[in-house]
Amino acid sequence: MTAIAGLWHYWLIIALMMVGLYIVIARDNLVKKIMGLNIFQTSVILFYVALAKVEGGTAPIIPEGAHDVVYSNPLPHVLMLTAIVVGVATTALGLALVVRIQEAYGTAEEDEIVRMDVEGLARRGDRSEGAQGAPEAPAEEVPA
Amino acid sequence: MSLPRQPMRMREKLVLRVTSKLLIPLILLFGLYVQFHGDFGPGGGFQAGVIFAAGFILYGLIFGLNELQQVVPHRVVEVGSALGVLIYGGVGVVTILLGANYLDYSVLAHDAVHGRHYGILAIEAGVGLTVFSTMMLIFYAFADRGRAKEGAS
Amino acid sequence: MPPIPVELPLFILHLITAVLIARIRGLFSAAMLTGIFSLLSCCLFTLMDAVDVAFTEAAVGAGISTVLMLGTLALTDREERQQPVRILPFVVVGVTGAALVYGTFDMPPFGAADAPIHQHPLVATYVHGAHDDFHIPNIVTVVLGSYRGYDTLGETAVIFTAGVGVLLLLSGRRRRDGESDPGGQTPPPDETEVLGETSGGDE
Numbered sequence: 001m002t003a004i005a006g007l008w009h010y011w012l013i014i015a016l017m018m019v020g021l022y023i024v025i026a027r028d029n030l031v032k033k034i035m036g037l038n039i040f041q042t043s044v045i046l047f048y049v050a051l052a053k054v055e056g057g058t059a060p061i062i063p064e065g066a067h068d069v070v071y072s073n074p075l076p077h078v079l080m081l082t083a084i085v086v087g088v089a090t091t092a093l094g095l096a097l098v099v100r101i102q103e104a105y106g107t108a109e110e111d112e113i114v115r116m117d118v119e120g121l122a123r124r125g126d127r128s129e130g131a132q133g134a135p136e137a138p139a140e141e142v143p144a
Numbered sequence: 145m146s147l148p149r150q151p152m153r154m155r156e157k158l159v160l161r162v163t164s165k166l167l168i169p170l171i172l173l174f175g176l177y178v179q180f181h182g183d184f185g186p187g188g189g190f191q192a193g194v195i196f197a198a199g200f201i202l203y204g205l206i207f208g209l210n211e212l213q214q215v216v217p218h219r220v221v222e223v224g225s226a227l228g229v230l231i232y233g234g235v236g237v238v239t240i241l242l243g244a245n246y247l248d249y250s251v252l253a254h255d256a257v258h259g260r261h262y263g264i265l266a267i268e269a270g271v272g273l274t275v276f277s278t279m280m281l282i283f284y285a286f287a288d289r290g291r292a293k294e295g296a297s
Numbered sequence: 298m299p300p301i302p303v304e305l306p307l308f309i310l311h312l313i314t315a316v317l318i319a320r321i322r323g324l325f326s327a328a329m330l331t332g333i334f335s336l337l338s339c340c341l342f343t344l345m346d347a348v349d350v351a352f353t354e355a356a357v358g359a360g361i362s363t364v365l366m367l368g369t370l371a372l373t374d375r376e377e378r379q380q381p382v383r384i385l386p387f388v389v390v391g392v393t394g395a396a397l398v399y400g401t402f403d404m405p406p407f408g409a410a411d412a413p414i415h416q417h418p419l420v421a422t423y424v425h426g427a428h429d430d431f432h433i434p435n436i437v438t439v440v441l442g443s444y445r446g447y448d449t450l451g452e453t454a455v456i457f458t459a460g461v462g463v464l465l466l467l468s469g470r471r472r473r474d475g476e477s478d479p480g481g482q483t484p485p486p487d488e489t490e491v492l493g494e495t496s497g498g499d500e
Contacts, residue, residue, distance in 0.1 A: 009304065022319060025390075027377070029324070042334070045354075062427065062434040084350065084358070088361055096462070107374070187352060263442070268438075278459065285468055286371075290371050
């Protein structure tokens with residue numbers, strides 16, 4: 001019973017991680033997958049911050065002229081600050097890729113994209129009939 | 145009054161317009177406050193850059209992308225995002241020129257403590273500039289794509 | 298009966314929001330729920346004494362991330378397609394979750410002051426250094442700016458690279474019938490709204 005009393009925070013965070021993981025592996029829509037990735041990232045950051053918490057401690061800001069104050073560990077906070085910002089950079093790039101994929105394939109559902117790739121039906125930004133046949137990589141559209 | 149043929153633009157919706165006019169200066173001021181008080185409370189370059197960008201993005205969402213691009217041109221944010229990284233790296237080069245290690249702030253002023261204060265202030269300014277410019281840049285990229293899509297279809 | 302810790306209702310709300318994001322098919326609602334998710338994370342961070350992290354999560358997660366997702370949804374499909382429920386992802390998730398929970402049994406209890414992470418001499422060095430050498434109250438800023446300054450320089454470069462990457466991906470003009478315009482000419486300026494199509498035409 002004491003194990004539950006000391007560890008239930010971590011278990012709830014693991015439950016969050018698993019919801020995020022489920023969205024990433026089970027949902028086909030690309031934007032939904034990125035939302036799931038966001039949930040996963042946030043839960044990992046919660047985990048680190050939970051590791052840093054000290055019972056009876058306070059935020060790691062030194063008050064004016066105080067001594068013998070117990071602070072929560074500031075090191076994981078610093079790491080997680082970097083992690084959040086890198087996470088938003090990754091999300092922005094992922095969403096930009098989703099926009100380009102939507103324009104190239106006409107859809108943002110993963111199984112349809114794989115089917116189109118297998119059958120060689122990659123579009124080039126419009127939905128005209130008569131596929132080219134050669135599955136060229138959409139990366140050539142990127143301006144040099 | 146007859147029903148409008150198409151949905152009202154955001155700038156014509158009274159509540160949005162008045163509220164944003166009240167809020168945007170406060171948001172920008174708060175962003176500056178967070179930037180400079182990162183030493184004494186929670187805050188710093190990242191948060192300040194994002195809050196500052198959020199104020200401008202709110203203006204762009206309500207009053208239109210053209211107005212926003214007249215206030216903050218595309219060129220300015222392109223230069224700004226590189227300039228912030230340059231400032232950060234430049235502080236390190238300045239400390240090398242003054243005889244210490246890279247990013248050793250203690251040589252930036254007459255004594256070590258003030259030097260460190262100045263060093264952290266300078267790099268937070270660089271970080272804030274890059275974060276603000278990059279968030280605006282990403283917003284412009286998505287919004288221009290949307291505008292091209294609407295103009296083409 | 299012991300008092301209920303205030304994190305418990307927040308955690309449960311958090312889990313409910315995450316499950317809703319998984320189940321809901323309208324992607325605009327899911328994007329709004331992601332904003333709420335970030336807000337709840339911010340509250341949890343504050344309760345765990347991580348005020349800088351909470352500030353950043355509120356600004357970045359609830360602000361910028363939501364705007365970016367809405368901007369993407371203005372350019373892609375608005376609804377997720379209906380999918381059959383498959384068993385294999387649940388099995389994978391269950392096994393992984395059980396393995397992680399099994400791993401937590403070796404961990405020190407939550408909030409223990411004698412956990413190994415707090416005994417490392419680096420923590421004391423940074424806390425005392427912030428007070429003695431820097432005279433800056435915010436320890437996280439001191440560590441971020443000076444003790445771990447190289448990491449922050451790399452992080453700033455990462456943000457800049459993300460901006461460059463998004464520019465490369467999204468600034469060329471959309472292809473029309475096989476033509477390409479890599480010069481990135483913008484269309485003639487007209488009074489279009491950024492997210493006008495998404496406002497749903499209310500009022």
